[in-house]
Amino acid sequence: MLIDCDVHPFIEDLGFVYGRMPARQRREFEGAGVFNSGRNPDRLPFPGGSGWRDDADTPGGGLAATDPTYVLKHHLEPNGIDAALLISVQATTVNAWTDRKLASAFTRAFNEAFLERWCAADPRYRLAAAVSPLDPATAAREISRYAKIEGVAAINIPAINILFGNLHFDPILKAAAETGLALVVHPTGAEGAQQSAPSFAGIPNYYPEWKAVFSQVAHSNLASLIFEGAFERFPGLKVVFVEFGFSWLGPALWRMDQNWRDLRYSVPWVRRPPSEYVVESVRLTTQPLDDVGKREHFRAILEMAHADRTLMFSSDYPHYDNDNPFTSLAAIPADLRDPVTAGNALEIFGERIRPQTAALVAS
Amino acid sequence: MPAAETRRHFACKRSALELNRFQVLELDGRSVGLVRTRRGVYAIRNSCPHQAAPICLGRVTGTNVPSRRGEYRYGLRDELVRCPWHGLEFRLDDGTSPFGVISKRLVTYPVVVQGDDVYVILKRR
Numbered sequence: 001m002l003i004d005c006d007v008h009p010f011i012e013d014l015g016f017v018y019g020r021m022p023a024r025q026r027r028e029f030e031g032a033g034v035f036n037s038g039r040n041p042d043r044l045p046f047p048g049g050s051g052w053r054d055d056a057d058t059p060g061g062g063l064a065a066t067d068p069t070y071v072l073k074h075h076l077e078p079n080g081i082d083a084a085l086l087i088s089v090q091a092t093t094v095n096a097w098t099d100r101k102l103a104s105a106f107t108r109a110f111n112e113a114f115l116e117r118w119c120a121a122d123p124r125y126r127l128a129a130a131v132s133p134l135d136p137a138t139a140a141r142e143i144s145r146y147a148k149i150e151g152v153a154a155i156n157i158p159a160i161n162i163l164f165g166n167l168h169f170d171p172i173l174k175a176a177a178e179t180g181l182a183l184v185v186h187p188t189g190a191e192g193a194q195q196s197a198p199s200f201a202g203i204p205n206y207y208p209e210w211k212a213v214f215s216q217v218a219h220s221n222l223a224s225l226i227f228e229g230a231f232e233r234f235p236g237l238k239v240v241f242v243e244f245g246f247s248w249l250g251p252a253l254w255r256m257d258q259n260w261r262d263l264r265y266s267v268p269w270v271r272r273p274p275s276e277y278v279v280e281s282v283r284l285t286t287q288p289l290d291d292v293g294k295r296e297h298f299r300a301i302l303e304m305a306h307a308d309r310t311l312m313f314s315s316d317y318p319h320y321d322n323d324n325p326f327t328s329l330a331a332i333p334a335d336l337r338d339p340v341t342a343g344n345a346l347e348i349f350g351e352r353i354r355p356q357t358a359a360l361v362a363s
Numbered sequence: 364m365p366a367a368e369t370r371r372h373f374a375c376k377r378s379a380l381e382l383n384r385f386q387v388l389e390l391d392g393r394s395v396g397l398v399r400t401r402r403g404v405y406a407i408r409n410s411c412p413h414q415a416a417p418i419c420l421g422r423v424t425g426t427n428v429p430s431r432r433g434e435y436r437y438g439l440r441d442e443l444v445r446c447p448w449h450g451l452e453f454r455l456d457d458g459t460s461p462f463g464v465i466s467k468r469l470v471t472y473p474v475v476v477q478g479d480d481v482y483v484i485l486k487r488r
Contacts, residue, residue, distance in 0.1 A: 228432060229431075229432045232432075233431075233432060260464075261451070261464050261465055262449040262450045262451060263450055264462065264464050265426045265427045265450075265452065266427070268426075268427035268428060268429050268430045268434075268435065268436070269429065269430050269431055269432040269433070269434070271429045271462070
C-alpha cells in the first residue's frame with residue numbers, strides 16, 4: 001500500500017469557498033482581495049512563476065490541482081497511491097492574519113469546500129481539516145466536530161509566532177489528543193515574512209535561502225512541545241511535520257536528550273528522554289528528500305532519525321519541488337519501505353487514512 | 364563480599380564534617396569525598412561517571428521531582444550530589460541517577476561510623 005502524506009488541492013474559484021460561509025462572514029471576504037497565498041508578493045515571490053509543476057495544469061487549462069478527477073489520473077493512479085492526505089496551503093495562510101474571527105471562518109469554509117469537491121469525488125482523498133491557530137478555543141471545537149466527519153483524516157494547523165508547546169495551544173492539543181486526530185504542520189510561505197507567522201533566526205532574503213532554513217520552524221516547535229511536556233499532559237497527542245525535512249532530526253534528538261539529561265530538574269514535567277516522546281508521537285515526511293551524496297550517509301541519517309517509526313512518504317504534488325514517488329522510494333532501504341510507504345501513516349493517522357468505500361456526505 | 368577483599372580506612376572525625384560539605388581525601392590512591400548530611404555519612408568517589416569531573420566540588424542537594432508543567436516540587440532533600448560541570452545528579456547512598464536520567468552510576472563506598480571515627484571500606488587493589 002502507498003499513502004501520500006502531502007498533496008495540495010487548490011481552489012481557484014474562491015466564490016465556491018465563500019459560498020460555504022454564512023452570509024455575514026461572506027460579506028467580509030467578497031471584494032476584499034484575499035490572496036491565495038499568505039506570502040506578500042513583494043516578499044520572496046517564487047522565482048519560477050507559480051511554484052507549481054508546469055505539467056500539472058489541467059487539460060482544460062485550469063490551474064494545477066484544481067480538478068480532483070484529473071489529479072487521480074495524473075498523480076495517484078500512475079504512482080499507485082492508495083490514499084492521499086490533502087493539505088491545503090490556501091486555508092492555512094491564516095497564520096499571517098490577525099483577525100481571529102475571519103481566520104476561523106476562512107479555514108472552516110475551505111474544509112467544507114474540499115470535503116464537497118474532493119473527498120466526495122473519491123474515497124482516496126483524505127482531508128487534513130484546517131483550523132486557525134489564532135483562536136484555539138474555536139479550533140478545539142472544530143477539531144471535535146471534524147473527528148466525526150467522514151473524509152477527515154487529520155488536522156492541518158500552521159505554525160505562528162507562538163511555539164506549539166505554549167499555553168496558547170493547550171485547547172488544540174487537548175482536542176487533538178482526545179479525538180486521536182494527528183496535528184499536521186506544513187509550511188505556508190508566510191514564515192519569516194509576516195509578523196504573526198513563524199520567525200526564523202534572522203530574515204532570509206531569497207527564496208532558496210528561505211527554503212534552506214525552514215526546518216528551523218519544525219525544530220523549534222518540536223523542542224517546545226517536548227520541553228513544555230505536551231506529550232505528558234495530552235497522552236495520545238500526535239504531531240506530523242510535513243515538508244520540513246527529516247535529516248535534522250537525529251542531531252536534534254541528541255541535543256534535546258543531552259540537555260534533558262543535564263537539566264531535567266529545571267523541567268521536571270518532562271519525565272522521559274525527549275527522543276522517546278518523538279519516536280512514539282512525532283512523524284516527519286520524506287519530501288523534499290535530501291540529495292545526500294553517499295548512500296551510507298543517507299542510511300545513517302535515517303537510522304539517527306528513527307525512520308523506521310518516524311518517516312512517512314510524501315510527494316508534495318503539484319509543487320515544483322515535489323518528489324517522484326519512484327525515485328524517492330527507490331532511495332529508501334528495503335527494510336524501511338513498508339513503514340515509510342504506509343505502515344507509519346496507518347499507525348499515526350489510524351483507520352481514517354484508509355480510503356472509505358461507504359458513501360460520503362459532506363456536511 | 365568476603366572481608367579479605369576489602370579494607371577499612373580511617374577517613375576523619377565525624378565532628379569535623381560540616382553539614383552537607385564534602386571533605387576530599389586521598390585514600391588508598393583514590394580521591395574520596397566524605398560528606399555528612401541529615402541522613403548520615405556518605406563516601407563517594409570524587410569523579411563523575413559522566414566525564415570524570417571532580418564531583419565533590421558540587422553540591423549536596425534535593426531536586427525537582429516529576430511534576431505538572433510549571434510546577435516545581437522539591438524532593439529528595441539532601442539525598443543527592445549535583446555535579447558542578449553538567450549538573451548530573453546522583454544519590455549519595457547508592458550512586459544511582461534519580462528518575463532514570465542516566466544509567467551510569469557514581470561509585471560510592473560503604474561507611475562505618477564508630478563513635479566519632481569515620482571509616483570507609485574500600486576494595487583492595
